[in-house]
Amino acid sequence: MSGWSEHDGVAVGLPVEGIDTDQLIPARFMSRPRSEGYGQFLLHDLRFDGDGAPRTDFPLNATGAEDASVLVARRNFGGGSSREAAVYALVDFGVRAVIAPSFGDIFTNNAINNGLLPARVAAEDADRLLAALERGPAPARIDVHAGTVEISGESARFELADDHRQKLINGWDDIDLTGQHRDAITAYRERLRTERPWRWPGVGATS
Amino acid sequence: MSTPRTLLDRVWSNHEILRRDDGVSLLWVDRHFVHEGSHHAFAKLAHRGLQVAEPSLTFGVADHYVPTRRDGRPIGDPNIARMVRTLEDNCRTHGLELFGIGDPRQGIVHVIGPELGLTLPGLLIVCGDSHTATHGAFGSIAFGIGATEVAHVLATQSIWQQRPRTMRIHVDGALGPGVSAKDVALHWIAQLGADGARGHAIEYAGPVVERLSMEGRMTLCNLSIEGGARFGLIAPDDTTFAYLEGNAFAPRGADWERALDEWRDLRSDPDARFDREVRIDGAAIAPTVTWGTSPEDALPVTARVPDPADAADAASAERVRSTLEYMGLEPGRTLAGTPVDRVFIGSCTNARLEDLRAAAQVLAGRRAKVPGLVSPGSSQVKARAEAEGLDRVFRAAGLEWVESGCSMCVAMNGDLVPAGERCASTTNRNFRGRQGPGARTHLMSPAMVAAAAIEGCLTDVRPMLEGRAAS
Numbered sequence: 098m099s100g101w102s103e104h105d106g107v108a109v110g111l112p113v114e115g116i117d118t119d120q121l122i123p124a125r126f127m128s129r130p131r132s133e134g135y136g137q138f139l140l141h142d143l144r145f146d147g148d149g150a151p152r153t154d155f156p157l158n159a160t161g162a163e164d165a166s167v168l169v170a171r172r173n174f175g176g177g178s179s180r181e182a183a184v185y186a187l188v189d190f191g192v193r194a195v196i197a198p199s200f201g202d203i204f205t206n207n208a209i210n211n212g213l214l215p216a217r218v219a220a221e222d223a224d225r226l227l228a229a230l231e232r233g234p235a236p237a238r239i240d241v242h243a244g245t246v247e248i249s250g251e252s253a254r255f256e257l258a259d260d261h262r263q264k265l266i267n268g269w270d271d272i273d274l275t276g277q278h279r280d281a282i283t284a285y286r287e288r289l290r291t292e293r294p295w296r297w298p299g300v301g302a303t304s
Numbered sequence: 305m306s307t308p309r310t311l312l313d314r315v316w317s318n319h320e321i322l323r324r325d326d327g328v329s330l331l332w333v334d335r336h337f338v339h340e341g342s343h344h345a346f347a348k349l350a351h352r353g354l355q356v357a358e359p360s361l362t363f364g365v366a367d368h369y370v371p372t373r374r375d376g377r378p379i380g381d382p383n384i385a386r387m388v389r390t391l392e393d394n395c396r397t398h399g400l401e402l403f404g405i406g407d408p409r410q411g412i413v414h415v416i417g418p419e420l421g422l423t424l425p426g427l428l429i430v431c432g433d434s435h436t437a438t439h440g441a442f443g444s445i446a447f448g449i450g451a452t453e454v455a456h457v458l459a460t461q462s463i464w465q466q467r468p469r470t471m472r473i474h475v476d477g478a479l480g481p482g483v484s485a486k487d488v489a490l491h492w493i494a495q496l497g498a499d500g501a502r503g504h505a506i507e508y509a510g511p512v513v514e515r516l517s518m519e520g521r522m523t524l525c526n527l528s529i530e531g532g533a534r535f536g537l538i539a540p541d542d543t544t545f546a547y548l549e550g551n552a553f554a555p556r557g558a559d560w561e562r563a564l565d566e567w568r569d570l571r572s573d574p575d576a577r578f579d580r581e582v583r584i585d586g587a588a589i590a591p592t593v594t595w596g597t598s599p600e601d602a603l604p605v606t607a608r609v610p611d612p613a614d615a616a617d618a619a620s621a622e623r624v625r626s627t628l629e630y631m632g633l634e635p636g637r638t639l640a641g642t643p644v645d646r647v648f649i650g651s652c653t654n655a656r657l658e659d660l661r662a663a664a665q666v667l668a669g670r671r672a673k674v675p676g677l678v679s680p681g682s683s684q685v686k687a688r689a690e691a692e693g694l695d696r697v698f699r700a701a702g703l704e705w706v707e708s709g710c711s712m713c714v715a716m717n718g719d720l721v722p723a724g725e726r727c728a729s730t731t732n733r734n735f736r737g738r739q740g741p742g743a744r745t746h747l748m749s750p751a752m753v754a755a756a757a758i759e760g761c762l763t764d765v766r767p768m769l770e771g772r773a774a775s
């Protein structure tokens with residue numbers, strides 16, 4: 098995965114609280130292989146009605162929203178299920194950053210692992226950015242180093258944990274990183290086997 | 305004098321392989337559960353040509369997609385059949401023990417882990433499912449992870465984690481009759497919000513928690529994630545040890561004694577400091593139900609649903625309005641008396657033996673006015689319930705008694721609530737569409753679901769328990 102630190106794109110406002118991962122991708126689509134692309138499933142049941150027709154009043158169906166790469170939402174974005182498919186749906190749609198006052202913790206980890214920025218802003222700032230997007234999609238600019246976002250003239254600072262910032266900017270992959278610590282893992286394992294054998298399943302069992 | 309330590313400190317430090325300068329730790333994983341939904345992670349592993357590092361610490365469970373009406377027949381839906389087969393193939397390829405369809409040990413991952421003694425105090429347990437927090441009831445660190453992290457655990461048996469902040473929820477006093485762990489959980493989530501515990505590990509403590517059975521503690525920890533917590537945990541005690549002793553994979557003989565010695569130290573020192581302390585009066589908790597589409601939308605069953613006109617600001621008025629529209633509820637109506645179309649008793653939150661007993665206690669000798677499904681949390685729970693005759697109580701009441709699986713909790717196995725229908729459910733999420741597109745879910749305890757089945761509407765279970773002995 099390649100890292101990134103600056104982005105110019107299009108922002109769309111979703112002035113809704115608690116967009117959970119079940120909304121981001123309904124469970125029934127999760128058996129599909131990723132190669133089909135998950136962007137079509139993003140917020141599926143909010144974007145489309147029961148007959149599969151786009152709901153015209155949903156912000157992601159506005160003219161220009163098909164190019165959305167930045168979403169702004171209210172508190173508790175991505176809470177709920179640990180499904181990484183929620184992040185796949187955002188990423189495959191073309192979203193690079195979500196801006197909201199709070200995020201689910203598992204969602205945050207999943208996002209970082211896929212190069213998606215979960216940018217935490219103050220609730221008032223989210224309101225201001227949402228107001229700037231009330232009339233429809235607008236240009237957005239993000240600087241991960243500086244921790245700033247700018248949407249149609251409104252700017253805000255966002256928070257991101259240091260380790261997440263580094264990982265996002267450098268595009269680090271955890272399996273590669275952990276590879277450097279193989280000896281430490283092996284040493285830990287050996288110590289565990291001798292000092293705390295009960296932590297292995299079924300020790301002392303006769304069968 | 306050493307610094308006072310929390311339960312979290314103790315378990316965390318026992319798992320730390322190393323800590324980076326930025327404070328992120330590499331932690332050893334003692335148990336890793338995979339299920340049908342883990343296919344993305346196995347695909348990542350295959351893509352990189354990697355093997356499972358510790359097959360003996362990794363267990364496969366068929367639960368998320370398994371049909372609940374199976375009787376040994378092949379699975380009809382080709383999509384579901386493929387998901388189950390993919391899990392079987394992945395387990396075979398990597399030499400993982402699988403609790404699959406037809407295995408008497410099969411069941412929902414968070415029910416069978418403890419039942420089989422795979423879950424133990426002082427372990428670190430992960431699974432690609434957010435309700436992994438359930439296992440914290442045994443005093444272990446247990447949390448849900450995404451597919452990239454699942455692949456990482458498969459490949460390295462370790463996980464990078466930033467240490468969470470600590471929070472203690474102290475439940476004082478005693479619970480009233482008809483009030484259970486589910487009500488305690490919905491109560492605190494309503495108070496603190498669905499993101500109220502974000503970034504925190506919760507330790508549940510106090511007399512109410514100490515008196516809870518393991519089933520109740522699991523329900524409480526299970527719902528930690530619904531309040532946004534990274535995980536929940538409870539100090540192990542004699543109740544914990546009695547539950548585990550003799551379970552299939554639990555340590556035995558001298559190893560059991562040795563483990564017990566260590567487990568007795570797994571607690572927070574009396575003067576340990578938490579980043580946040582919350583106190584709840586157990587006696588003040590009523591049977592609680594949700595009215596909206598977030599677990600924080602919970603109220604005593606005796607309350608009225610909110611009215612957008614009373615909201616503090618325009619944004620919350622709009623949220624209440626759109627939630628009530630989705631739920632098909634009139635603003636300000638009483639929760640009790642709201643007609644339901646069906647009920648569901650199941651899921652890793654509330655489908656253990658004690659939960660089924662609580663529902664059966666209400667249902668015995670009564671008829672349900674609406675259809676409903678009862679799916680035991682595991683095949684073992686099913687067998688035990690049948691040995692006690694609980695299945696006959698459910699059937700006699702007119703409810704369907706089926707096999708174990710996630711079923712209508714996540715609606716991926718063919719069981720779902722039809723669009724527009726209202727379901728009284730023992731599950732953990734009332735999100736829009738969770739139980740099927742357009743489904744309207746009200747979360748509550750098993751006893752409250754049983755009461756709703758009998759009355760055909762949301763109702764206070766307490767009067768219905770009068771004269772009935774708690775089992």
Ligand code: SF4
Pocket residue numbers: 367368412413414433434435651652653709710711713714732
């Ligand atoms: S019952 Fe529901 S919450 Fe529990 S493991 Fe299954 S899908 Fe997840």
